[in-house]
Amino acid sequence: MPKTDPTTVRISQGYSQALLSIAASEGLVDQVEEELTALRDVFSADNRLQSFLDNPKVTPEGKRDAISELLGKQVSRVTAAQISLAIEQERGSLLPDIMDHYFKLTAESRKKLTAKVITAVPLSDTASRNIESTLSELVGEPVFLKVSVDPEILGGITVHLAGRIIDGSLKSRLNRLREGLSRKILTEKGEAA
Secondary structure, eight states: OOOOOHHHHHHHHHHHHHHHHHHHHTTOHHHHHHHHHHHHHHHHHOTHHHHHHHOTTSOHHHHHHHHHHHHTTSSOHHHHHHHHHHHHTTOGGGHHHHHHHHHHHHHHHHTSEEEEEEESSOOOHHHHHHHHHHHHHHHTSOEEEEEEEOGGGOSEEEEEETTEEEEEEHHHHHHHHHHHHHHHHHHHHHHHO
């Protein structure tokens, strides 16, 4: 959850603006956003990483080394360097906020709405373009997809766009079916009594 202290917000914005400037100069804005999206998903899925970064007993070097090992060669040197810098300067606890500000800045720079799309399996380029086109038509504005994979939705797709959630996941459909069947059974049992 983003911190709202004005100083914290200003620091997070500074890091994210620097990251965007470096990524833009290297032509890596989209790649860095994809890398940060995956990392942000890790923070969201398990609060142990945030607790580790917040732990004052762990040295900045220990935090940096652990994050470097976690990231391995999965991220660009631009992303790795900015994350390392934040940790070395004892701002590791702000990484989720820095990422969120980066996402906001990239969305503003594209002049597109950002749609967070969750699928059970990775999307093909064609499927991504079709979803992007469909969503753009739906809202009447250009849309940029930020795709993440979550096998727990079983299948289908979930979209977060402009404050709305479109949940077409198989997990959601199965839950609605289960609830409908439960209501029907309870209603029938109630009428039979």
